[in-house]
Amino acid sequence: MSIETTPATPDPNWERFVADLTTDPVDKPAGPVLQKTADVPVNRPDLLGDMPLTPEWARTSTGWRARAAVGKVNSVRAFRRWVRRQNTEHGHTAQVFRGMRRTFLWIQGTEGVQIATARREVQQAQADYKTAKWGHDKRLVPGKEKDRRRAEMEKAFAGSVTAMTKYKSARKDARVRRGARGTLAAAAVAVPEGAGIYLAGGTGGLIATGAALAAFALIGRRTMGGELYEDRDAKFGDTHTLTDTMLTHVYQNARVIGTDDTLTLLTPCTLTADGQAWEVVFDLPSGIPTKKALTAKDAVAGALGVAVQQLNQGRGDREGRIRLRVSLHLPFTGAPARGPLLDVESINLWQAIPMGINLRGQAVSTEWVERSGLFGGEPGAGKSAAANDLLLAASLDPTVPLYLCDGKAGADITPFEQIATMYDTDGDPERLLEILEHIWTVEIPQRRALAKEHGSRKLTAEMAAKDARVNLAVLLVDEWSSYGAAADRKVREEMERLLRLIVQQGRALGIITLCATQKPDADSVPSGIRDILSIRWAMRCLTPQASDTILGQGYAAAGHNAQDILKSQRGVGIYMDGEGAEPELTRGYYYDDDEVALILERAYELRAKAWTLPAGSLPLAERLRGLGDAQADILAALLDAFDVRSDADGAPAEWLPGAVLIEYLTASGMDVSADALGRLVVRTDEDKVKRAWEGSRVFGYPRSRVIATVRDRFELGE
Numbered sequence: 001m002s003i004e005t006t007p008a009t010p011d012p013n014w015e016r017f018v019a020d021l022t023t024d025p026v027d028k029p030a031g032p033v034l035q036k037t038a039d040v041p042v043n044r045p046d047l048l049g050d051m052p053l054t055p056e057w058a059r060t061s062t063g064w065r066a067r068a069a070v071g072k073v074n075s076v077r078a079f080r081r082w083v084r085r086q087n088t089e090h091g092h093t094a095q096v097f098r099g100m101r102r103t104f105l106w107i108q109g110t111e112g113v114q115i116a117t118a119r120r121e122v123q124q125a126q127a128d129y130k131t132a133k134w135g136h137d138k139r140l141v142p143g144k145e146k147d148r149r150r151a152e153m154e155k156a157f158a159g160s161v162t163a164m165t166k167y168k169s170a171r172k173d174a175r176v177r178r179g180a181r182g183t184l185a186a187a188a189v190a191v192p193e194g195a196g197i198y199l200a201g202g203t204g205g206l207i208a209t210g211a212a213l214a215a216f217a218l219i220g221r222r223t224m225g226g227e228l229y230e231d232r233d234a235k236f237g238d239t240h241t242l243t244d245t246m247l248t249h250v251y252q253n254a255r256v257i258g259t260d261d262t263l264t265l266l267t268p269c270t271l272t273a274d275g276q277a278w279e280v281v282f283d284l285p286s287g288i289p290t291k292k293a294l295t296a297k298d299a300v301a302g303a304l305g306v307a308v309q310q311l312n313q314g315r316g317d318r319e320g321r322i323r324l325r326v327s328l329h330l331p332f333t334g335a336p337a338r339g340p341l342l343d344v345e346s347i348n349l350w351q352a353i354p355m356g357i358n359l360r361g362q363a364v365s366t367e368w369v370e371r372s373g374l375f376g377g378e379p380g381a382g383k384s385a386a387a388n389d390l391l392l393a394a395s396l397d398p399t400v401p402l403y404l405c406d407g408k409a410g411a412d413i414t415p416f417e418q419i420a421t422m423y424d425t426d427g428d429p430e431r432l433l434e435i436l437e438h439i440w441t442v443e444i445p446q447r448r449a450l451a452k453e454h455g456s457r458k459l460t461a462e463m464a465a466k467d468a469r470v471n472l473a474v475l476l477v478d479e480w481s482s483y484g485a486a487a488d489r490k491v492r493e494e495m496e497r498l499l500r501l502i503v504q505q506g507r508a509l510g511i512i513t514l515c516a517t518q519k520p521d522a523d524s525v526p527s528g529i530r531d532i533l534s535i536r537w538a539m540r541c542l543t544p545q546a547s548d549t550i551l552g553q554g555y556a557a558a559g560h561n562a563q564d565i566l567k568s569q570r571g572v573g574i575y576m577d578g579e580g581a582e583p584e585l586t587r588g589y590y591y592d593d594d595e596v597a598l599i600l601e602r603a604y605e606l607r608a609k610a611w612t613l614p615a616g617s618l619p620l621a622e623r624l625r626g627l628g629d630a631q632a633d634i635l636a637a638l639l640d641a642f643d644v645r646s647d648a649d650g651a652p653a654e655w656l657p658g659a660v661l662i663e664y665l666t667a668s669g670m671d672v673s674a675d676a677l678g679r680l681v682v683r684t685d686e687d688k689v690k691r692a693w694e695g696s697r698v699f700g701y702p703r704s705r706v707i708a709t710v711r712d713r714f715e716l717g718e
């Protein structure tokens, strides 16, 4: 009987799944599968996810290079440890001699004891026989007693003979056994030696000698006290290799877990692809909170034998889970990475902007829309450089007005002056007040009205895409405390009130506020304002309290302490990208003075093209052209004509003949007669006096008269 089956309708999902298992993986493109076994073909994914984890990069050339580099470090360190060991009783010479002595003792064996016992028995039996014989040889002993004594003497004699035989046999036995063991030991040394010399000459002999010495060293491994050499005290700092057992010991020694507890590793201890660190994810034993490990950062670093800056413990995706990263060297001490703004044409500030690089070497980008920031740290920690990451990006978005105030009266924002809508580089509280008042009474109401027009209470990227009037704005207040110290109480209170209102209400209306401070404490940033600044960057601080002032209460105790950052780690800070974000050690991109100038030159061009340069920043001729008026165009061309004839110092010519101006206008495509020019630029009688020009005296126009005409007709000045 046969059973007929109907052909099944093909199921595409099933076919795809089976195809993954059955087709030759080499023909298929490698998917984004990161965890695969080492012993399955390279592109075969771990479909069931139950194979040992081997990161993909491990088989790449970078992976091999990274491992080779670490291997080299480990070899050097192992050699140094070996040299240190040689002076101790665990040294290999001591081991070889101990091994030889032990071999000799083994050859001698325990037969000596049996011989000594047999000898002792012989001596005893002979003494017994002598005593019995002496008793028997006495005279005047009755017959019966004489018989008994003879019997005793004969028995003692027999015993003495037996003991002597046993003694002789023990000696013979010992000789045989020792001979056999001696032969075995000698053969074990001599045979390989002979074979080595026979097969490979002197080299073979050397190899065989080496092997014999190694064998003796092995036999003599244990000291007389019975101790074995162990690398028990090796720490990560000594070896550069992180092992599973080492990790558990570390957390036990740091008293994060009990001595009987173990960690549950979710990934193996793995060297990162760039060879810079080891990473592992593990669970603490049940009931131990993550915070306990994070708080014990110093103890964990000590147990690992590394600097606290090399250790990074991050919270995993559930309580009790830790993502550990141990850097091989102090991170962030090399040259800073090239800032990405150098390679972009322009920026859209509505999108995330690049701020820096994290410990893993990944770019950290932040969306600043509806956010505000607080950057703090000791002088020279890198706040201005960090603030530049935002300011330079904002500069490259030509739609963004910049309001920049520096309470320290330093030179940090001077390069931005030309493109800033309003700025204060003198630390003048009155000017800051003026800027804040402008934002509060002009910017914010305009923005609110615009949002209302769009039927919303917010300005969004979608609105900006449709309506050119919708934009973001940036307000920087560097060193608030200096303004506070320089202002009287009334001005200070007013500044504080306005800043709070701007941060609170400007957020939704596209105003991004960034505060920076050298001395993070309650005075330097009023707490009412501090609490609403969502992005925090704590650069190196002098105390944990200062670090907490920037990041929030309790962060230092939980292991996020900006005091741990070294002085040499400039531009490095604990970065919190918004509310509730996990703090992350990040080094800001750094743009030196030349790079800042280069970016700002581009920003100026972008803004000039977009007509968003602040009034006064554009040359007068450009502003005239922007009016779209025929007479303004002629006046702009006239100003150009004076510029073309500038003197050696670059100052425009003060006076030019009318014929030269007409010629320039004609060359610029403007048909203007001498009369028309005279009507446009009205001269005084004094202006009409002839002046010397290339050997003759001619009529002409002073530049000041053209400027006056511009002012009178278009209310524009230089």
Ligand SMILES: Nc1ncnc2c1ncn2[C@@H]1O[C@H](COP(=O)(O)OP(=O)(O)OP(=O)(O)O)[C@@H](O)[C@H]1O
Residues within 6 Å of the ligand: 336, 377, 378, 379, 380, 381, 382, 383, 384, 385, 386, 410, 518, 570, 571, 572, 587, 588, 589, 590
């Ligand atoms: N991200 C960085 N990478 C490398 N070096 C940096 C970085 N940031 C800052 N530096 C170095 O640190 C120096 C000081 O930086 P910066 O002026 O930004 O510090 P600051 O905290 O603003 O100081 P102050 O409070 O005195 O203004 C810079 O001149 C630069 O050499």
